[in-house]
Amino acid sequence: TDSFDYANYHTLDEVGTQFGNAPRLKPLSQTQIYRFQDMLVAENPSLVSKIVIGQSYQGRALNVLKVSKAPILRPIVFSLFSTGGTNRPAIWIDTGIHSREWVTQASGTWFAKKIVTDYGRDPALTAILDKMDIFLEIVTNPDGFYYTHNSNRMWRKTRKPTPGSSCVGVDPNRNWDAGFGEPGASSSPCSETYRGPTAHSETEVKSIVDFVKAHGNIKAFLSIHSYSQMLLYPYGYTSSPAKDQADLHNLAKKAVSELASLYGTYYTYGSVINTIYQASGITIDWTYKQGIKYSYTFELRDTGRYGFILPANQILPTARETWLALMAIMNHTFQNPY
Amino acid sequence: KDTFVGDKVLRIIPKNEAQLSLLKEMEEMPEMDIWRGVTGVGIPVDIRVPFHQLSSVKIHLQEHDIEHSTMIEDLQVLLDEEQQEMESSARFAQPRN
Numbered sequence: 001t002d003s004f005d006y007a008n009y010h011t012l013d014e015v016g017t018q019f020g021n022a023p024r025l026k027p028l029s030q031t032q033i034y035r036f037q038d039m040l041v042a043e044n045p046s047l048v049s050k051i052v053i054g055q056s057y058q059g060r061a062l063n064v065l066k067v068s069k070a071p072i073l074r075p076i077v078f079s080l081f082s083t084g085g086t087n088r089p090a091i092w093i094d095t096g097i098h099s100r101e102w103v104t105q106a107s108g109t110w111f112a113k114k115i116v117t118d119y120g121r122d123p124a125l126t127a128i129l130d131k132m133d134i135f136l137e138i139v140t141n142p143d144g145f146y147y148t149h150n151s152n153r154m155w156r157k158t159r160k161p162t163p164g165s166s167c168v169g170v171d172p173n174r175n176w177d178a179g180f181g182e183p184g185a186s187s188s189p190c191s192e193t194y195r196g197p198t199a200h201s202e203t204e205v206k207s208i209v210d211f212v213k214a215h216g217n218i219k220a221f222l223s224i225h226s227y228s229q230m231l232l233y234p235y236g237y238t239s240s241p242a243k244d245q246a247d248l249h250n251l252a253k254k255a256v257s258e259l260a261s262l263y264g265t266y267y268t269y270g271s272v273i274n275t276i277y278q279a280s281g282i283t284i285d286w287t288y289k290q291g292i293k294y295s296y297t298f299e300l301r302d303t304g305r306y307g308f309i310l311p312a313n314q315i316l317p318t319a320r321e322t323w324l325a326l327m328a329i330m331n332h333t334f335q336n337p338y
Numbered sequence: 339k340d341t342f343v344g345d346k347v348l349r350i351i352p353k354n355e356a357q358l359s360l361l362k363e364m365e366e367m368p369e370m371d372i373w374r375g376v377t378g379v380g381i382p383v384d385i386r387v388p389f390h391q392l393s394s395v396k397i398h399l400q401e402h403d404i405e406h407s408t409m410i411e412d413l414q415v416l417l418d419e420e421q422q423e424m425e426s427s428a429r430f431a432q433p434r435n
Contacts, residue, residue, distance in 0.1 A: 005427065008423070008424065008427040009420075009424055009427075011424075150339070151339050151340060152339070152340040153340075153342070153417050153420075154340075154342070154371060154386065154413075190368065192371060192372065227373075227374075228374050275377070276375055276377055277375045277376060277377060302374075305349070305409050305410075306410070306416065307347060307373045307374075307384060307409070307410065308373065309410075309413075309416050309417060309420050311420075311423075312420075312423055312424075312427070
């Protein structure tokens with residue numbers, strides 16, 4: 001993975017760049033970013049393992065990298081019944097649930113490498129990993145990601161058809177069982193913010209739900225999007241303050257300050273509903289409802305005003321500055337057990 | 339393959355609550371792709387507007403005196419550049435020894 005080009009965007013499948021309908025892939029097919037994940041595991045067998053938490057609608061693997069200093073069994077195929085016993089406290093990071101946000105998946109790839117590189121060198125990260133595990137899902141919506149590379153660069157939803165409609169896909173950040181169906185999401189299948197027929201109807205969402213519930217000891221959940229330069233905490237569906245609002249707010253302030261220290265990138269922060277808009281059925285409202293106190297969502301940088309087509313030369317600066325904020329949250333979580 | 343020839347991304351800055359409401363209504367219009375949602379007065383909103391709807395959207399904004407600028411002139415041009423960059427990057431990538 002030293003020779004992986006972190007400064008450029010990569011497809012899920014470098015070979016399959018012909019335009020057309022996405023094929024129904026064989027499970028666990030070896031493609032570009034998937035191959036990167038396998039290489040990282042192979043290079044760091046005592047630190048990184050890969051868990052397959054499910055499959056996308058079109059059959060792509062939903063891979064999660066587990067970074068842990070606890071003894072591991074490999075290969076691990078996740079099942080609801082395989083996590084007996086008490087899991088170590090853990091931090092979850094997912095990137096790119098809205099597929100067109102390419103800088104997010106690219107940053108996630110860089111984070112994975114950064115974690116294995118810094119373990120044993122950065123005292124703060126080393127201390128965290130000696131007590132906690134980190135789970136990283138780099139391509140959270142692989143069907144959508146493939147579709148952005150091959151058919152519609154601006155696609156953000158899943159690719160599951162909706163019966164009775166010609167429109168395809170569900171907004172996977174409106175599909176969670178937290179204020180599901182309330183204002184702040186659409187009931188129209190043709191909308192960019194279609195919430196889906198029922199909460200957790202999308203396998204990409206349900207797989208995370210099952211994993212989080214089965215794990216039972218996740219202490220921070222960081223869901224990373226782009227691009228509006230924001231760090232947000234619950235709630236999205238209600239203006240009632242979260243029980244831990246003061247703590248969440250102070251930590252957000254610290255995290256965005258750390259982020260800005262590198263290049264001066266300015267972030268706003270606050271609850272979703274007060275900072276961006278009312279949004280129901282979102283990821284971090286569900287995770288907070290599950291008792292994961294440090295539930296945050298990022299909107300990464302917009303430098304250059306290119307939106308979702310942020311030039312590739314912005315990838316590394318984006319990843320580097322975001323890492324500082326992630327470390328602030330992870331370190332706080334580590335030092336403030338609950 | 340969807341193309342975006344002539345699609346613009348407009349950056350709109352609402353000046354007051356009335357303009358905020360109008361922009362929220364625009365969010366519900368079909369084919370409006372909201373890149374950055376309506377948040378508050380003075381905070382930019384980015385909307386991708388398909389080429390065939392550009393004139394009606396611009397007239398709508400002007401009629402209500404809503405300040406806006408073009409953030410991306412032609413989306414497809416940027417997408418083509420991005421595609422070329424990726425292809426070029428893939429060509430020059432050397433296999434590991």
